[in-house]
Amino acid sequence: MTTTLMVDPAPRFGLSPNLYMQFMEPLGTTDGSVAAAWDHVRGDWRQDVVDATAELAPPLMRFGGCFSSYYRWREGVGLRQRRRPMHNLLWGGMESNHVGTHEFVDFCRRVGSQPFFCVNFESDGRRHWARPPCGGVRSAGPAEAAAWVDYCNNPQNALRRKNGAAEPFNLKLWQVGNETSYDPLGYDCETAARRTIAFAKAMRRKDPEITIIGWGDSGWAKRMLDIAGEHMDVLAFHNMFRAGSAEATSPLRNSNFRVDPDATWAHLMNAWREPQEKIERIRSEIGGSSIPV
Secondary structure (H helix, E strand, O other): OOOOOOOOOOOOOOOOHHHHOEEEOOOOOOOOHHHHHEEOOOOEEOHHHHHHHHHHOOOEEEEOOHHHHHOOHHHHOOOHHHOOOEEOOOOOOEEOOOOOHHHHHHHHHHHOOEEEEEEOOHHHHOHHHHOOOOOOOOOOOHHHHHHHHHHHHOOOOHHHHHOOOOOOOOOOEEEEOOOHHHOOOOOOHHHHHHHHHHHHHHHHHHOOOOEEEEEOOOOOHHHHHHHHHHHOOEEEOOOOOOOOOOOOOOOOOOOHHHOOHHHHHHHHHOOOHHHHHHHHHHHHHHOOOOOOO
């Protein structure tokens, strides 16, 4: 018996190209993901990484995930040999800061992506990152975020011009808060919302045209919009694809997939349900709000 499958390539509905964005964050304790893409001898990006990313063609690229909670942007500008290394508090090891604002924007320009930064949102309220045991202050407030906007977008910013970029970068997308709701030791929703307002006001004083992305994952979305909605343009949440599970009988655990390939395939085909349910839950929380998520 022969079975024929007909695939209709016509899209059923429009998809935002922003769904295909990527992000850059120093992951790894030896040669992290960013350092591995940087040629420290030539002081430039590895061409094979540039070519591969350009072929992938992400429309947006974000700098910083959890890393942003302890990143001080001024440590990543100026002469590379004079930049201050930092402890990578979550991912481990040391980060050289050889890749900073200029290098990230340059990479995005080469691969055709729109760059945007996630600012240090007062370490998202996490004291263990704000003042870590290794010393120093890794938290940054609205003034530092606003200064970063000015550095990137003000045509007359003296420090950026001194560091070799006469023209502004004109970055429009800025995120305030990353996975803030995930850590019970960090900010609660009300505090995060109030601080988001403070950040948004300070940053927009430097450039009123920027787009502010605020954190509002499941359980936070409605309250964030109630308090800070008029100061945010986009609501951010993270939807993790979790095809496996920790259960010993999971088809994807160890070599279980060999026992029953059909059950494994069925398990994979249902992996979309959890992410879809989360999207529906957040949409339900925010009701009739038209804010993009």
